[in-house]
Amino acid sequence: MRECEKVLDYFNHELTEKEREEFERHLASCDECREEIEELQLLTEDLPFSTEPVDPPEGMKDRVLGAVFAEKESDSQENNVVSFEERRKEETEPKEPQPKRNNQRWVMRGLAAALTLSLLGNILVLTGGDEEVANEPPAVDSTDIVNQRVQLQGEATDASAIAAMIRQNDKNLLTLQAEQLDQLQGDEVYQVWLLEGDKPYRAGTFVANENGEGAVAYSMDDLPADADWDAVAISKEPDATSETPQGDVILSSSL
Amino acid sequence: MMALATVEKGCVMSNRDLEHYQKMIDGDKESLEAIYDKYEKLLYSFVIKLSSDPSLAEEVLQEVFIKLWTHKAKYDETKGKFSSWIVTITRYTAIDIIRAKKNESVSLEEETDMPEQQGDSVEDLVEWKEKSSEVRKAIDQLSDDQQKIVHLFYFQGCSQSKIAEECDLPLGTVKGRLRLALKHLKKHISTAEGGIRDA
Ligand SMILES: [Zn+2]
Numbered sequence: 001m002r003e004c005e006k007v008l009d010y011f012n013h014e015l016t017e018k019e020r021e022e023f024e025r026h027l028a029s030c031d032e033c034r035e036e037i038e039e040l041q042l043l044t045e046d047l048p049f050s051t052e053p054v055d056p057p058e059g060m061k062d063r064v065l066g067a068v069f070a071e072k073e074s075d076s077q078e079n080n081v082v083s084f085e086e087r088r089k090e091e092t093e094p095k096e097p098q099p100k101r102n103n104q105r106w107v108m109r110g111l112a113a114a115l116t117l118s119l120l121g122n123i124l125v126l127t128g129g130d131e132e133v134a135n136e137p138p139a140v141d142s143t144d145i146v147n148q149r150v151q152l153q154g155e156a157t158d159a160s161a162i163a164a165m166i167r168q169n170d171k172n173l174l175t176l177q178a179e180q181l182d183q184l185q186g187d188e189v190y191q192v193w194l195l196e197g198d199k200p201y202r203a204g205t206f207v208a209n210e211n212g213e214g215a216v217a218y219s220m221d222d223l224p225a226d227a228d229w230d231a232v233a234i235s236k237e238p239d240a241t242s243e244t245p246q247g248d249v250i251l252s253s254s255l
Numbered sequence: 256m257m258a259l260a261t262v263e264k265g266c267v268m269s270n271r272d273l274e275h276y277q278k279m280i281d282g283d284k285e286s287l288e289a290i291y292d293k294y295e296k297l298l299y300s301f302v303i304k305l306s307s308d309p310s311l312a313e314e315v316l317q318e319v320f321i322k323l324w325t326h327k328a329k330y331d332e333t334k335g336k337f338s339s340w341i342v343t344i345t346r347y348t349a350i351d352i353i354r355a356k357k358n359e360s361v362s363l364e365e366e367t368d369m370p371e372q373q374g375d376s377v378e379d380l381v382e383w384k385e386k387s388s389e390v391r392k393a394i395d396q397l398s399d400d401q402q403k404i405v406h407l408f409y410f411q412g413c414s415q416s417k418i419a420e421e422c423d424l425p426l427g428t429v430k431g432r433l434r435l436a437l438k439h440l441k442k443h444i445s446t447a448e449g450g451i452r453d454a
Binding site: 014049051067069 | 300320
């Protein structure tokens with residue numbers, strides 16, 4: 001696609017990181033595209049005001065401002081500038097690990113960002129029953145290629161999850177983030193499975209935090225490299241050692 | 256904030272916004288709160304319109320105000336009104352979060368029924384009050400196809416190829432059709448504004 005044909009997708013944040021950078025270089029030399037973007041901004045500026053009023057839920061102000069003011073304390077060093085068009089710059093720049101943000105902030109980031117190590121660095125990873133926080137500093141200019149991403153769904157649950165296979169620095173990772181999970185009892189864990197035909201392979205274990213959120217990043221290098229995965233699923237297991245699903249599959253998606 | 260509701264002119268409001276914004280940059284919590292109070296309902300309602308999902312709206316607002324408070328989003332008054340800026344930030348934050356949460360096909364297949372309205376007043380924000388009915392009327396004056404393309408592009412945040420598919424248009428004509436629809440819309444809105452001023 002010619003660069004000038006990417007105006008709409010640029011405006012709607014539909015470009016990949018790489019495409020966006022290319023397009024921004026193009027913008028520097030193409031008056032026409034710059035004008036078109038300004039024009040779109042201008043022509044759409046009234047549209048939000050067509051919104052029908054909806055009353056916010058009880059207590060929202062306290063919750064939102066509480067979270068906002070808590071943020072400042074852990075973020076005081078950051079001063080990233082985002083332009084008027086609010087490009088997703090802050091999500092592409094490497095960050096120091098910020099323990100205070102671990103619990104919930106990752107869920108709120110864009111999936112594109114969730115798939116980079118800068119975020120995985122903040123995800124609580126549980127392997128073999130030992131809890132550890134993966135705190136590797138993010139690789140600068142790492143090239144993440146999202147090979148596939150799917151949303152997992154289940155019949156009997158409000159829970160949902162998004163899984164993605166990404167290739168990063170020659171490593172294949174399966175990342176998954178889930179929310180609205182039921183709380184676990186005792187040694188129970190959520191186990192991620194990749195299925196080739198009927199054969200399940202363990203692909204990461206995680207627990208839910210008190211908000212019902214859980215996530216895992218699993219290196220797929222231990223799995224058969226030539227596998228043609230048919231499905232990804234999550235089951236609730238009695239502990240983190242199940243070699244095949246013992247509990248019910250709560251969420252799944254074909255691949 | 257109630258006093259603002261009696262202020263008639265938009266320019267006074269945006270000066271007040273700028274004042275709050277600048278104090279907020281210096282770390283004044285009350286100024287952020289003032290901005291919050293003024294825009295809460297508009298932004299909340301707007302995100303619901305974008306996502307058809309009230310559960311996302313609070314999260315989006317939180318992210319928006321974190322961006323303001325941590326200076327990740329910077330307002331430049333030479334580039335437009337504060338209100339336009341904050342709704343723009345909100346739209347992009349919503350688009351990015353919605354995309355993160357949902358498989359694209361799921362989000363786009365979802366029907367975007369009008370959310371249930373719980374209040375019919377827009378008393379907190381004069382600009383909203385002034386513009387809402389005229390913008391809605393202007394949208395109503397567009398053809399169905401034009402309404403659809405505007406909705407898919409602006410409120411659904413669809414890609415060009417998705418719009419082409421949904422509207423059964425060749426990819427290359429999407430931009431032209433969209434611009435035409437938006438220009439019509441702007442013309443209807445300006446006419447309506449002119450009408451109000453003349454009256
Ligand atoms: Zn161009």
